[in-house]
Amino acid sequence: MKNIRFLFPLFLLIALSGIQSKVYAQSEPILYFCEKYTDNGEVGVSDRFTTGYLTVMVKSSTALGLTKCHIQLDKYNESSGKFDFYKKFDYKIDADMKYVFFAKNEDSDMSFEKPGIYRVFLLNNSDKTVASGLVQIIEN
Numbered sequence: 001m002k003n004i005r006f007l008f009p010l011f012l013l014i015a016l017s018g019i020q021s022k023v024y025a026q027s028e029p030i031l032y033f034c035e036k037y038t039d040n041g042e043v044g045v046s047d048r049f050t051t052g053y054l055t056v057m058v059k060s061s062t063a064l065g066l067t068k069c070h071i072q073l074d075k076y077n078e079s080s081g082k083f084d085f086y087k088k089f090d091y092k093i094d095a096d097m098k099y100v101f102f103a104k105n106e107d108s109d110m111s112f113e114k115p116g117i118y119r120v121f122l123l124n125n126s127d128k129t130v131a132s133g134l135v136q137i138i139e140n
Contacts, residue, residue: 049138066097072123
C-alpha cells in the first residue's frame with residue numbers, strides 16, 4: 001500500500017505531461033490599427049498614433065459571421081484607474097468576411113481627439129466582444 005502512495009504522484013505527473021495545450025493571449029480574430037486602408041492595403045500599422053482618424057482592422061482565419069456590429073472605444077481614466085466609455089460606432093458587414101476594416105464613413109468619424117490609452121472592441125449585435133485591442137494616442 002505504501003508503494004502505491006509513492007507511485008501515485010509519479011503517475012499523475014506522467015498523465016499530466018501527456019496533455020498538450022496552447023495558451024494564447026488572443027487567438028482569433030485579431031484586432032489591430034493602421035493610419036488608413038487603401039486599394040494597396042494597410043498603411044502605417046502600429047499601436048501608437050497621434051490624435052486624429054484611425055482605421056481599425058480585424059483579421060480572422062474563419063468567417064466572422066457578423067452582419068451588424070459595433071466598434072466601441074473606451075478611454076483609460078488615470079484618476080480612477082479604469083476605462084470609461086468614449087464612443088461607439090455601428091457598422092454593417094457581410095457575414096462571410098474574414099478581413100475587415102472599420103474607418104471614417106458617413107455614420108462614424110472614428111477619430112481620437114484626446115491623447116491617452118484606448119481599449120477598442122469589435123462587438124457583435126448583442127454587444128458581446130468578438131475582438132479587442134489597445135492603442136495609445138499621443139499629441140501631434
